[in-house]
Amino acid sequence: MSNLSPNEIQGRIILLKSIAIFKDLDIDLLNELAGALTPKSIATNEILFEKGDKDYALYLIVSGQVKVHSGDHVFAHFSKNQYIGEYSLVDSTPRSASITAVEPTELLRLDQYTFFALMAKRPEISQAMLKGLVLRLRDYNKLEAELTQKNIEIERQTLVLEEQRAELEALNTTKDKFFAIIAHDLKNPFSTVLGLSELLAREFETFDSESLRNFITQIYKYSNNTFNLLENLLQWSMLQTGRMPLRPKFVDLKSIIAENVDLLSGNATNKGITIETELCDECTAYVDTNQITTVVRNLLSNAIKFTSADDKIWIRVKPQDDFWLVSITDSGIGISEHDQKKLFLIDSNPTTIGTSQETGTGLGLILCREFVERNGGEIWVESSLGKGSTFKFIIPKSDKTESNSE
Numbered sequence: 306m307s308n309l310s311p312n313e314i315q316g317r318i319i320l321l322k323s324i325a326i327f328k329d330l331d332i333d334l335l336n337e338l339a340g341a342l343t344p345k346s347i348a349t350n351e352i353l354f355e356k357g358d359k360d361y362a363l364y365l366i367v368s369g370q371v372k373v374h375s376g377d378h379v380f381a382h383f384s385k386n387q388y389i390g391e392y393s394l395v396d397s398t399p400r401s402a403s404i405t406a407v408e409p410t411e412l413l414r415l416d417q418y419t420f421f422a423l424m425a426k427r428p429e430i431s432q433a434m435l436k437g438l439v440l441r442l443r444d445y446n447k448l449e450a451e452l453t454q455k456n457i458e459i460e461r462q463t464l465v466l467e468e469q470r471a472e473l474e475a476l477n478t479t480k481d482k483f484f485a486i487i488a489h490d491l492k493n494p495f496s497t498v499l500g501l502s503e504l505l506a507r508e509f510e511t512f513d514s515e516s517l518r519n520f521i522t523q524i525y526k527y528s529n530n531t532f533n534l535l536e537n538l539l540q541w542s543m544l545q546t547g548r549m550p551l552r553p554k555f556v557d558l559k560s561i562i563a564e565n566v567d568l569l570s571g572n573a574t575n576k577g578i579t580i581e582t583e584l585c586d587e588c589t590a591y592v593d594t595n596q597i598t599t600v601v602r603n604l605l606s607n608a609i610k611f612t613s614a615d616d617k618i619w620i621r622v623k624p625q626d627d628f629w630l631v632s633i634t635d636s637g638i639g640i641s642e643h644d645q646k647k648l649f650l651i652d653s654n655p656t657t658i659g660t661s662q663e664t665g666t667g668l669g670l671i672l673c674r675e676f677v678e679r680n681g682g683e684i685w686v687e688s689s690l691g692k693g694s695t696f697k698f699i700i701p702k703s704d705k706t707e708s709n710s711e
Contacts, residue, residue, distance in 0.1 A: 314339050317413060320365045324388055334430055337423060342413040347371075353404040353412070361397055361417035364389045369410025373402050382407065394420045476545075491534065494527040501527075533606065537668050540599060544675055551593050551679055558588035558597075558622055558629060565601045566620070569609060577615040580605075584622045590629050590700050596676035597700060600684075603669035604633045604696045611637030611694070628682065628699035635695075640688040648686060649674040673698070 309317075317339035321327045327338065345364070347353055354360040356375055370384040380402060383389055389404060394417050424430045501524050505517070512520070543549040566580050573580055590597070608618045612635040619634040640648070648670055677684040677698045688694035 309340065316367075317342055317365075320367070320386060320388070320413065323386060324363075324365075324391055329436060330430065334427055337427065338415065338430075341419045341423060342415050345412040345414045347406040347410050347412070349406055349408050351406050353406065354400050355403045356401065357399045359397075359399055361393045363391050363394050363415045363420075364404075365413040365415075367411040367413060370407040371404050371410055372407050373404060375402050393417065491531065491538075494531040494534075498524055498527045498531070534668070537599075537603070537672055541668060541672055541675075544672075551596075553591050553593050553680065555589050555591055556594045556597075558590050558631070559584050561594065561598050561601055562620055562622070562631075565598065565605050568602065569605055572606070572609050573618070576609065576612070578609055578612050579617045580620065581617055582620045584620075585624065585629075588622050588629060589702065591703050592680045592700050593676075596680060600673045600676050600698065601631070601633075603673050607669065607696070608633050608635035608637070608694075611635055613637065624702075625699060627702055629702060630697060630699050632695050632697045634693065636693040639690040639692050640686065640694055641690055645686055645688060649684070 314336065318332075318335045321330075321335055321338055327335070330338070342365070344367075345353075347369075353364065353371060365388045366383055366385055368385050370382060371389070372382050373380045373389070390400075393400070394415070397417070501520050505512075505520055509517075540549065562582060562584065566582070570580070605618070605620070612618055616636045618636075619632075621630075621632045621634070623630045623632075650671075673696075674684050677700065680700055682698055682700040684696070684698035686694055686696050
C-alpha cells in the first residue's frame with residue numbers, strides 16, 4: 306500500500322466498485338483489496354491465459370483491449386475499466402476460454418489465494434460478495450425472462466413468416482395457372498374460331514348450306530366455351546385480388562336452378578339430354594345470389610359435358626339440418642378415386658374430355674369450391690369410374706355467413 310499514491314488507490318477502488326460483488330464494500334475493505342492487486346502487462350497478441358488453464362484470478366483492465374476467444378472464434382472484446390473472471394475467485398475450475406491482447410494492455414490481478422486470505426481476515430467481504438452474487442443472479446433471471454419473451458416473439462414471427470410463405474406459394478400457383486389458361490385454353494379456341502371465320506369469309510360461296518351450318522355450329526360452340534371460360538377467369542381474378550365482396554341475402558334456390566336449367570337447356574338438347582329436378586316447396590337460402598348461380602351453372606355445365614347423349618341429369622335439393630343439400634347427378638364416365646382428391650385443387654386439378662369431346666380447365670370447380678366455402682358451406686363429389694358422378698354442396702338456410710359478408 307505504501308508504494309501506491311492516493312490517486313492510484315482511488316483509481317483501483319473505482320475499478321473495484323464497477324464489479325457487482327465489490328460495489329457495496331465499505332471504503333476500508335476496498336482499500337485493502339486495492340492494495341492486494343498486482344499489476345500485469347501484456348503486449349499485442351500476447352496470451353493472458355488459455356482455455357483450460359488453472360488461472361484462478363480476477364483481472365481488471367486499466368488500459369488497452371483484450372479478446373475472449375476459443376481458437377479463431379471470438380466471443381467478445383473487453384477494454385478499459387472492464388474486468389474478466391470474477392467467478393474464478395471462488396470457482397476453481399479451468400478457464401472456459403482464452404484471453405489474448407488486441408493491443409498493449411495494462412491489467413490488475415487479484416488471485417484466489419490472496420482473495421481467500423482477505424476473506425479469512427475480513428468476513429464482511431464474504432457477505433458483500435454473496436450479496437453481489439445474489440444481485441447478479443437476479444439480473445440473470447431477469448435476462449432469462451426477457452430472452453424467453455424474445456424467443457416467444459421470434460416463434461410468433463416465424464409462424465407469420467411461414468403463413469406468408471404459404472400465401473406466396475399459393476399466389477405463385479395461382480399465377481402459373483392463370484398464365485397456363487391464357488397461353489393454352491384461351492389461345493386454342495380463339496385460333497379455331499378465327500380459322501373457321503377466315504375460311505367462311507374467304508370461300509363462303511363454295512360451301513353448301515349443311516357445311517355452313519356445321520361451321521357456324523362449331524364457331525358458336527367454341528365461342529360459347531371461350532365466353533364461359535373468360536367469365537370464370539374474370540370471377541376468379543376478382544376473388545384473388547379481393548375485389549369480389551360477399552353480399553348474402555335470402556334467395557329462392559328454385560329460381561336459381563330454373564334460371565340455369567333454362568340457360569343451358571340448348572346445350573342439353575343438342576346432346577338429347579333431359580334435365581330432371583326434385584326440389585322442395587320452400588328452398589330459401591341465405592347466400593350471395595351471383596356466386597351460388599355460378600356454382601350451379603358450372604356443375605350443371607359439367608354434368609352436360611360428361612353425360613352421354615339421350616341420357617338424364619338429376620338436380621335435387623333436400624333439407625339437411627340448418628342447410629340445403631344440393632346435388633347434381635350425371636350418368637357419365639365417372640371420376641377415379643385418385644382424381645377426386647385433386648378435383649378442387651388449383652395446383653393439381655385434373656381435366657377430362659367430355660362425351661362429345663368437350664374440353665375444360667378445371668377452373669370452374671375451383672370457383673365452385675371458393676364460392677361455396679365463402680357462403681358458409683361445403684362441396685364434394687361422389688363418383689365411380691363408368692357409373693357417373695354426383696356433385697353435392699350444402700349452403701345455409703339462414704344467416705350463417707353474416708360475419709364474412711364484408
